[in-house]
Amino acid sequence: MTVAVRFRRHLRRLLLLLASCCLLSLLLSAYFLFTNSSPSMPLGQSPEPACSQPLSPYHQLPYPYPPNPPHTLVHTDQVVLVLVESQYSQLGQDIVAILESAHFQFRMEIASGKGDLPPLTEKGRGRYSLIIYENLLKYAHADTWNRQLLHQYCTEYRVGIIGFYRSTESSPTLLKLRGLPLVLRTNQALWDCCVVSSSPLLHLTKPGTDRGALPGEDWTSFSFNHSTYQAVLHARAKEGAGAGSGDNPGPGFSSGLQATVVQDMGLYDGVRRVLFGQGLGYWLHRLILVDAISYLTDRKLTLGLDRHILVDIDDIFVGKEGTRMNAKDVKVLRCSGDNM
Missing domain, CATH: 3.40.50.880 (Class I glutamine amidotransferase (GATase) domain)
Structure with a gap:
């Protein structure tokens, strides 16, 4: 038996095997398609949600519901x-x-x-x-x-x-x-x-x-x-x-x-x-x-504890008699700042 005859025989067997696999695949696909098919739906309609699923975009919470732990990462605009x-x-x-x-x-x-x-x-x-x-x-x-x-x-x-x-x-x-x-x-x-x-x-x-x-x-x-x-x-x-x-x-x-x-x-x-x-x-x-x-807001929107007192220089040097600041007034301001 020549080499060419043996080659044609093996090629024929290979083609038959491939054809059998393709046919088996088509049969299995058709079986699962027809056994699991759902009724058709008219165009323009959407499936109704399951009764157990809320319509709200947020999931329902158990009651009582504990707050999220501090390490939970969430993103909100300030x-x-x-x-x-x-x-x-x-x-x-x-x-x-x-x-x-x-x-x-x-x-x-x-x-x-x-x-x-x-x-x-x-x-x-x-x-x-x-x-x-x-x-x-x-x-x-x-x-x-x-x-x-x-x-x-x-x-x-x-x-x-x-x-x-x-x-x-x-x-x-x-x-x-x-x-x-x-x-x-x-x-x-x-x-x-x-x-x-x-x-x-x-x-x-x-x-x-x-x-x-x-x-x-x-x-x-x-x-x-x-x-x-x-x-x-x-x-x-x-x-x-x-x-x-x-x-x-x-x-x-x-x-x-x-x-x-x-x-x-x-x-x-x-x-x-x-x-x-x-x-x-x-x-x-x-x-x-x-x-x-x-x-x-977990200190995202907060004010610092530093305080500044602005004093007009006119109140010190050219203020009206009786209202002009003196050394005692400055000491009172400093003490007030220390207590704030």
Whole structure:
């Protein structure tokens, strides 16, 4: 048998083997195609989501949901979202003035009754590092969909919420916030505000007591029964003995202590909050607001502790008699700077 004959025989066997493999592959493909096929769908329609999958772009959270650990990497723009009653409201303007003076970027939006929010994310990044509600009730009374959407965003991107509640003549004496173990007592006249030294929120503000009546008689205090809450400011609701400090109040003071600013550590539902029982007419609230912004943004939006005093040279050399600065005034300025 010649070499050419043997070559043709092996080539024929190889071709038959390849043809058999191709035929077997076609049969298997046809079998799996027809046994696993699904009903056809008209053009222009999309499949309905599974019943177990929520329509929200965020996954549902277990309850209670612990906050993200500090090492979790999230990306948010250093912008504050301010939700106001109107662009002319006094408290809204006060909030904006503080943000502008601190050179913090912000976006102001009118808060809707249903709690509708602007887009919170863009290409996997959070658009806001903090959300401020001028009216706490707009947050508390938001519908279930918007509130869940907001909570999903806050927990996934470690974003905190600041809210203000201002009492009116028509406010109920006791008010329960929906979804939170928190009760508000409204329209109170308070005295002797003290800063709680153990609060981790403090940065610019120093512990101490501001004695005397607080401005106005429309103060709101907070009562809570969960470990996630901690008082930042205390005041007493009746005249009597004052308090030496936020931690060791004097006799007759502890029974009347009211928490006028509280911080929520996020242990209840994963969202960190700072709630104010008045506007920004009280000077301590302005300092606490700056500290709250720093705390809730993990010091991304914060002010340094260095302070500078600018003195016009005219006040030293050619100032009016009786108002001209002298060596004693300079020493007082230096001592004040050391105590700040």
